[in-house]
Amino acid sequence: MVDRLAKGWFSEVSSEMWPGQAMSLAYEEILEDVQSDFQHVQILKTKTYGNALCLDGVIQITERDEFSYQEMMVHVPMFSHPNPEHVLIIGGGDGGVLREVLKHPALKSVTQCEIDGTVIELCKKHLPSIAQSFHHPKANVIVGDGFEYMKQHQQEFDVIITDSSDPIGPASSLFEKEYYSLVRSALRDGGIMCAQGECIWLHLDLIKSMQEFSRTLYPVVDYGYLTIPTYPSGQIGFILCSKNSETNFRVPLRRASSEDMRNMHLRYYNPDIHSASFVLPQFARLALEEAEASTTSASA
Amino acid sequence: MVDRLAKGWFSEVSSEMWPGQAMSLAYEEILEDVQSDFQHVQILKTKTYGNALCLDGVIQITERDEFSYQEMMVHVPMFSHPNPEHVLIIGGGDGGVLREVLKHPALKSVTQCEIDGTVIELCKKHLPSIAQSFHHPKANVIVGDGFEYMKQHQQEFDVIITDSSDPIGPASSLFEKEYYSLVRSALRDGGIMCAQGECIWLHLDLIKSMQEFSRTLYPVVDYGYLTIPTYPSGQIGFILCSKNSETNFRVPLRRASSEDMRNMHLRYYNPDIHSASFVLPQFARLALEEAEASTTSASA
Numbered sequence: 001m002v003d004r005l006a007k008g009w010f011s012e013v014s015s016e017m018w019p020g021q022a023m024s025l026a027y028e029e030i031l032e033d034v035q036s037d038f039q040h041v042q043i044l045k046t047k048t049y050g051n052a053l054c055l056d057g058v059i060q061i062t063e064r065d066e067f068s069y070q071e072m073m074v075h076v077p078m079f080s081h082p083n084p085e086h087v088l089i090i091g092g093g094d095g096g097v098l099r100e101v102l103k104h105p106a107l108k109s110v111t112q113c114e115i116d117g118t119v120i121e122l123c124k125k126h127l128p129s130i131a132q133s134f135h136h137p138k139a140n141v142i143v144g145d146g147f148e149y150m151k152q153h154q155q156e157f158d159v160i161i162t163d164s165s166d167p168i169g170p171a172s173s174l175f176e177k178e179y180y181s182l183v184r185s186a187l188r189d190g191g192i193m194c195a196q197g198e199c200i201w202l203h204l205d206l207i208k209s210m211q212e213f214s215r216t217l218y219p220v221v222d223y224g225y226l227t228i229p230t231y232p233s234g235q236i237g238f239i240l241c242s243k244n245s246e247t248n249f250r251v252p253l254r255r256a257s258s259e260d261m262r263n264m265h266l267r268y269y270n271p272d273i274h275s276a277s278f279v280l281p282q283f284a285r286l287a288l289e290e291a292e293a294s295t296t297s298a299s300a
Numbered sequence: 301m302v303d304r305l306a307k308g309w310f311s312e313v314s315s316e317m318w319p320g321q322a323m324s325l326a327y328e329e330i331l332e333d334v335q336s337d338f339q340h341v342q343i344l345k346t347k348t349y350g351n352a353l354c355l356d357g358v359i360q361i362t363e364r365d366e367f368s369y370q371e372m373m374v375h376v377p378m379f380s381h382p383n384p385e386h387v388l389i390i391g392g393g394d395g396g397v398l399r400e401v402l403k404h405p406a407l408k409s410v411t412q413c414e415i416d417g418t419v420i421e422l423c424k425k426h427l428p429s430i431a432q433s434f435h436h437p438k439a440n441v442i443v444g445d446g447f448e449y450m451k452q453h454q455q456e457f458d459v460i461i462t463d464s465s466d467p468i469g470p471a472s473s474l475f476e477k478e479y480y481s482l483v484r485s486a487l488r489d490g491g492i493m494c495a496q497g498e499c500i501w502l503h504l505d506l507i508k509s510m511q512e513f514s515r516t517l518y519p520v521v522d523y524g525y526l527t528i529p530t531y532p533s534g535q536i537g538f539i540l541c542s543k544n545s546e547t548n549f550r551v552p553l554r555r556a557s558s559e560d561m562r563n564m565h566l567r568y569y570n571p572d573i574h575s576a577s578f579v580l581p582q583f584a585r586l587a588l589e590e591a592e593a594s595t596t597s598a599s600a
Contacts, residue, residue, distance in 0.1 A: 009322065011324065019326075019347065019348050020325060020326040020346060020347035020348030020349065021323070021324065021325055021326070021348065021349070021529070021530075022309065022323075022324040022326075023321070023322075023323060023324075024311065024321065024322040024323075024324060025320060025321055026319075026320040026321070026322075046320060047319065047320040048319050048320030048321065049320065049321070065501065068581060201365065201527070201529050202529075227501070227527060227533075227534060227535055227581070228534075229321070229501050229502075229532075229533035229534060230321075231534075232529075233527075233529035233534050234527060234528075234529060234531075234533050234534010234535055235527055235534055235535075261582060266582050267581070267582055267583045268581040268582055268583065269581075269582060270581075270582045270585065272579045273579050273580070273581055273582070275576075275579075276575075276576040276579035279572045279573050279575075279576035280573070281368060281527070281567070281568040281569075281570075281573055282561060282566050282567055282568055282569060282570045282573070283567045283568065285570065
């Protein structure tokens with residue numbers, strides 16, 4: 001095994017999630033290295049990727065490339081909804097998803113449930129360009145369990161975004177059917193959810209099974225992806241579900257103009273990459289079509 | 301620096317090309333480790349990516365994910381040409397591009413110029429699923445310098461594909477204007493070239509400058525990308541140029557049917573990802589549009 005902090009390199013090793021491969025970042029300094037109530041939290045000053053947040057040895061975000069993940073996780077669902085006024089974020093302790101949600105003029109309120117307050121505090125300190133919006137007047141930040149919060153807040157949200165770590169550790173339950181079902185009940189009619197959806201190159205079976213159970217809960221389910229150098233294999237997907245059977249995630253319902261994109265300081269998202277993000281390589285398309293066919297025939 | 305072969309991991313470090321980051325693959329055995337006349341050639345038996353070819357310390361291809369690169373480098377230009385009969389490959393010593401070119405029924409001949417015969421021989425031995433086509437009756441394989449070959453073979457090819465390593469070492473001249481100009485003169489009227497085009501996350505300035513000089517040589521120039529876990533940052537681009545001003549690379553001129561895709565055993569390419577591969581994140585789109593505007597105004 002690669003020594004994770006050997007010789008000034010942080011190596012991301014997981015024999016369960018991505019056996020046999022490891023992304024490494026050179027670092028100058030370990031800014032934080034603490035065990036919170038939930039996980040091992042590290043913040044590194046890297047040599048070429050700015051400051052980086054790592055949880056349980058896995059890179060969550062770096063200042064250099066975070067925008068692609070945050071923008072796609074937020075703007076694809078938000079531009080797919082006719083009027084997203086009330087938004088809930090589960091996880092997302094670095095604050096980047098919150099920053100992006102707040103760029104939408106229709107927004108009236110955004111609630112964030114992050115279970116680990118240590119992550120929020122350390123990101124405020126070391127990742128200020130990301131964790132900049134926790135005190136925004138429209139933001140309601142709760143350090144607590146998203147499951148419990150949603151049980152108490154049924155049919156309240158237009159969009160729910162799950163910005164979680166991988167399905168090992170504190171976030172594992174966020175990849176299960178019970179969670180997707182609870183999200184559905186916390187959404188208003190016509191509501192949309194977006195969740196971190198792992199990588200087609202690494203976790204196609206997990207993605208297929210998530211698609212299968214999502215289709216039993218929502219009339220519209222889709223899967224897209226974004227590229228990001230510091231995630232395993234250089235990309236990550238997102239699963240989108242809508243309670244509105246008319247939703248077509250592949251074409252933005254509201255199309256951002258060039259002026260919108262400038263005003264929102266968008267660096268990754270544009271309406272064309274919104275659509276292109278759903279176009280999968282043939283091997284993944286065939287695998288997910290198979291999953292769709294088996295769900296359809298099972299429910300027929 | 302990460303020790304490249306420490307503790308059973310091969311780490312891809314380049315302080316020039318991707319400073320501060322490194323992809324690592326766990327390996328079971330070093331199958332070959334030789335200095336050829338041109339470069340350091342290694343073949344590793346990895347734990348989870350099959351056998352891998354490395355040149356001068358850089359991963360060129362692994363059995364697990366090679367198909368995305370080979371298919372996109374070949375089928376995007378081939379399906380953009382009305383009738384690709386005569387094809388030239390520069391580089392591509394592993395044989396994967398050759399394998400894909402031979403899938404096209406219109407093909408009458410394919411010539412490959414690879415400067416390093418050692419790469420061909422070692423790939424035949426250890427990467428047989430990739431290096432399977434060197435003895436195909438339509439293939440003419442030359443161990444020699446592509447520059448010299450093209451100087452002797454002017455206006456002969458419908459499609460020329462440059463499958464090179466990075467612009468450091470033996471392939472550096474393949475990223476320069478003189479090379480693109482020579483390719484143009486080796487193409488027939490209406491001919492198309494496709495060349496390895498590096499990564500928008502790492503080499504945007506190089507890509508901009510290549511686009512700029514290409515536009516002084518060809519009426520149509522475009523840039524797309526594919527995802528591949530074992531290339532730096534998980535993706536790589538390709539530069540496409542056409543001598544036919546009517547070419548629109550973004551829509552396949554000939555659209556592969558589902559039956560075509562099955563017969564050709566395509567695992568990454570399909571007509572939709574052909575088009576989607578040109579849709580860039582906003583930061584890269586703006587940078588390349590700037591480059592285009594400056595070329596246009598300079599030539600106006």
